Amino acid sequence: MTMAVGGAEIFPAGTARPGDDRRLTRVNTNEAVNVLVTGPLLDSERWRRWWIAFAVSAALTVIFFGSMIYLFVAGIGIFGNNSIVVWGYPIANYVWWIGIGNAGTLISSMLLLTHQRWRAAINRLAEAMTLMAVAIAGLMPIMHMGRPQYFYWLAPYPNTMGLWPQWRSALIWDFWAILSYLLFSIVFWYTGLIPDLATLRDRATTRAKRVVYGALALGWRNSARHWHIYQTYYRTMAALATPLVCSVHSIVGLDFAASLMPGWQETIFPPYFVVGAMYSGFGMVVVLCAAVRWGLRLEALITMRHFDIMAKVMLMAGTVMLISYATEWFSGWYSGRGVDRRFLGFEFAGTYSPLYWIMIFCNCIAVQAFWFRSVRRSLPAIILISVLINIGMWLERILIVWNTLSHHYVASMWRLFYPTLWDWLILFGSLGFFAFLYLLFVRFFPVVSMHEVRQLVREETAS
């Protein structure tokens, strides 16, 4: 028995042959969803391009961990940090990665709570991005510490030194925010995966795959009773995830805002950081969606409509960023304080000003192209602007650190930051490590939430 789907043929469950999914151009049955998503995972012969990408990412991962080992041996003197600009790349990288990490759960949970069914095609990709980005973000402060072997002192535990954490310190808030968020995200992501792991178990072509996916699926039987309990739990997790995500990046904002430095001591930081996180996260999700869609041939599932909607969200976030920057500038000028006005002048015309102007272009100007439908419907244009947004958001993070610390209250403490080779190796190594983890996820787990897409297909065919 065969069924016609979008002009192509598909086969009854369990009889799909490797490569059948390549002929699917439209998804309007449950089996079409299954074939599209599980087809690549169960066919081990079509991963040549994946191996090339994996080898490149593995090389960068070696560089990342090699640099980290050298850092732990030699100390943070290998970075461009100096006695004035005491924060450098690791802190900027941390804020950037945690921002990207926040967006995944934010996208997934907010869209679930607001019944945006289209999320089904991208939420798994976004949640996986969160896990990996937050894990990498968590490594950055440890690298920055100088004495990484003592990081566990941030946890409260009875000890012979009689020491307890300093709860008034932003470092402690960060520790608990990252740790809680990472573990919560793992539980949320895994819970969403369980029904799809059961599908993989039931379609597995080898015993080994059946055993592994079966164990990971915990014996999920698709019972209606189980669905009822499962969905209650999953939706409650989504409801908890939204304030958690907002709190995590607000706390990152407080790392700066709780200080007394010009350019940092601003009440706008927490919400502005949350929007920035969503902005850079959507940028990264677009890039990942485009790559996965191309690599696994998921054009029928991740459609241009998804990119169109994400472009609109980025347009909104970019506009909010512009308003946030403008509020910062106005507050600096309106405060009348010499130090704030000097800081403002340093941002626009100081040593780092070319980077600042590039940041404004990437974060505020380039995204305005999304007002045009033709741009939102052009995948190369959306990818280009998303990459620019990610570059712009990284520049924002590093400039928050550099501009303030390089331009203290006292002129005798004005000093610049010059990045070293190790700064760059850690930055690009972390990108490679992210790609390494993400490629593993893509190879072994369903990248699209099949059970949610099936529900979507049912609703669309019924209407």
Next chain:
Amino acid sequence: MSLVLLAEFEREEALVNAVGQLGERDYRVIDAFTPYEVEGLGGLLGASPFRVRAAMLIGGLGAAALCWFVEWYSATLGFPFDSGSRPPNSWPVFPLFPFEFGVLMAGVFGFAAMLWSTGLPSLNHPFFDSPLSDRASQDRFLLAIDIPSTARARRTLERLLADMGAEAIEEAEL
């Protein structure tokens, strides 16, 4: 464990219709197996997420309360450190840690309660012995009905299920 009749339907509507009709005729529907959540069906079959909700509430609030106590104890009694003459019991900054950890624990407790309520993990459940079980996770809708005590009543039920659109009917253990 009990023996049931598993009826396979191609469409969700046929399954929902069958649940309604069988209920009206006093057949006992034990469970249904669907490739996605059919809204309202689990509640109709008597599933209750109460344990999950209770566990999340208790786990979350309990963990948050414990965190606040640790903060208060360590800041005022364990290690009262004078930082810029701020009071040791600086409660305005205390909610951050309990909130983060409380949300995490609500999630962890809820996950444990979900497993408890559903009886998972259950890797070797007899349901998997049925040849129909594989497609419940893919594209078919299964209904499990208590087998009537007499052979005649069973034949009547099978005919009824076939009339309602069942594509296959098998005996299975649940």
